[in-house]
Every structure is written in C-alpha cells, then in structure tokens.
Amino acid sequence: MKHPVLRRDIIAAVRSFAGLGLGVGTAGNVSVRAPGGVLITPSGVPYSELRPADIVQLNPAGEVISGRLAPSSEWRFHCDILARRNDVGAIVHAHSAFATAIACTRRDIPAFHYMIAVAGGDSIRCAPYATFGTAALSQHALSALRGRQACLLANHGQIALGSNLTAALAMAQEVEELSRQYWLSKQLRRPVLLAGREMKLVLEKFKNYGRRPVQKRR
Ligand SMILES: [Zn+2]
Numbered sequence: 472m473k474h475p476v477l478r479r480d481i482i483a484a485v486r487s488f489a490g491l492g493l494g495v496g497t498a499g500n501v502s503v504r505a506p507g508g509v510l511i512t513p514s515g516v517p518y519s520e521l522r523p524a525d526i527v528q529l530n531p532a533g534e535v536i537s538g539r540l541a542p543s544s545e546w547r548f549h550c551d552i553l554a555r556r557n558d559v560g561a562i563v564h565a566h567s568a569f570a571t572a573i574a575c576t577r578r579d580i581p582a583f584h585y586m587i588a589v590a591g592g593d594s595i596r597c598a599p600y601a602t603f604g605t606a607a608l609s610q611h612a613l614s615a616l617r618g619r620q621a622c623l624l625a626n627h628g629q630i631a632l633g634s635n636l637t638a639a640l641a642m643a644q645e646v647e648e649l650s651r652q653y654w655l656s657k658q659l660r661r662p663v664l665l666a667g668r669e670m671k672l673v674l675e676k677f678k679n680y681g682r683r684p685v686q687k688r689r
Contacts, residue, residue: 473503473537478523480636481510485518488565491644498566499628500543503636506552511549513540543584548609552632555613557633561639566628569650573597574623583653583662585673589645590621593670600625619648 472478484501488494497518502511514527527538533540533550535661543549549562552602561668573580580587580595587595598615601607612630615622621631621642656662665673 472524473528474510475523477503477510478504478526480528481512482518482521482523484563484636484640485512485521487640488518489639492565492647493563493565493643494628499544500542500560500564501636502546502549502551502553503561504559504608508536509538509546509550509553511542511546513538514543517541523657536622544604545608547604547606548628548630551609551613552616552630556632558634560630560634561636563631563633563636563639563646564566564628565631565643567643567647567650569654570623570629570647571627572654573650574628575626577625578625580649580653581662582665582670583656584649585665585670586649588670588673588677590642591619591674593665595619595623595646595649597619597623597625600627603627626628 481503488499495501497515502509505549508528510526510528511659513525525540527540527542528536529542529546529550530536531550531554545564553559554563561601567677574597577595577597582593596615596619598611601611612622612624621629623629629643631639631643631646632643
C-alpha cells in the first residue's frame with residue numbers, strides 16, 4: 472500500500488468534518504495529489520469505519536490504480552481540478568450547512584466582509600447546478616474556481632482548495648464561517664457591500680498575508 476501517511480491524513484481530515492462544522496454523515500469527500508495520481512476517499516463508507524487501505528488511488532485520468540472500493544462519486548471534479556491547477560495539492564468538498572443554504576439560492580457570496588478575499592477574489596462564486604458526479608458539474612466547478620481557492624456548487628455544497636490538506640480544510644472552514652456571517656447579516660437587512668476599490672486593496676494586502684517574518688522587538 473503506497474502513501475500510508477497521506478492516507479491516514481485523509482481519514483483524519485474527513486473525521487474532523489463534524490467537529491469543524493463541515494457536515495455530518497458521509498456527505499463530503501477529500502482528495503490529495505500523490506505521485507502518479509490522486510488519493511481520494513471511497514464512496515459511501517462511514518468515516519468512522521475508514522481504514523488506510525480503503526482510500527482509493529486514481530491515475531490523473533480518474534482510473535482506479537489501487538483500492539478495492541469505488542472512489543467518491545465526485546472523483547471527476549477532484550481529478551479535473553488537480554489536473555488543471557498546479558497550485559492545488561488537496562481538495563475538500565463538503566455539504567456544510569450555511570454554505571449549502573446559500574448555494575441553494577444560486578448566488579455568489581459578495582464582498583460583504585473583507586475576508587472574502589481569502590478565497591482569492593472579491594466574491595465566492597456559485598457554480599451553476601449540474602447533477603452530482605457529472606462532467607458538466609466538473610466544468611462548472613472549474614469555471615467558478617478560476618483564480619480562486621473556493622466556490623459554492625448550486626443546490627449542493629462547497630469546494631475548497633489548498634496547497635495541502637491542512638490548507639484546504641482551513642479554507643472549507645473559512646467558507647462555512649463566511650457563509651454563516653453572510654446569512655446572519657442578511658437577517659438584519661441587506662448587507663452593505665465593500666466597494667471594488669477597497670477589495671482590490673484587500674486582495675493586494677492578502678498577497679503577503681501571513682507570510683511576513685515576525686518583526687524583532689528591540
Ligand atoms: Zn457533494
């Protein structure tokens with residue numbers, strides 16, 4: 472069995488979903504880029520029962536290289552995103568409650584808060600609806616993720632990307648929290664959106680966000 476550490480990391484990630492507010496049951500899946508292809512959660516196995524050997528290894532075209540279980544029904548968009556996006560090392564797909572609720576309105580999350588910029592733009596796009604597991608859904612997701620680290624999927628959920636699994640999980644959590652805040656704000660009135668100019672400034676600041684060396688105190 473190749474990549475035992477990555478397999479264990481994937482299992483830990485999906486088991487953390489409930490605690491991170493990313494959903495319950497087996498809705499949601501995770502993939503990680505591995506030498507020669509993709510490691511992905513299998514279809515329909517409760518997270519508590521997952522063992523490293525259950526993680527399915529696919530080649531870049533999405534064909535099973537190793538594993539006795541079927542890959543997640545969403546293997547297609549996982550493989551397509553990893554094939555197109557060299558900057559992405561891991562993908563988290565979740566049906567988290569607030570992100571999904573907003574995705575059911577088929578609208579983007581606008582710049583109601585500057586943190587929207589963590590996903591790489593001045594909104595979090597909502598990909599148009601297509602049936603789960605289809606090539607059409609994969610195409611919609613790729614378009615919605617252009618230049619971005621996350622998107623919503625209409626009447627479905629969210630996709631979060633990262634250079635590694637830790638980053639992808641953090642992005643999924645961020646999308647869920649922003650969705651919750653947006654929903655809360657909409658209960659009060661229509662949120663006042665940040666202007667395009669301000670979001671450009673924030674996006675510029677975010678390019679260096681978290682990467683600066685700590686200043687020495689004298
Ligand atoms: Zn799904």
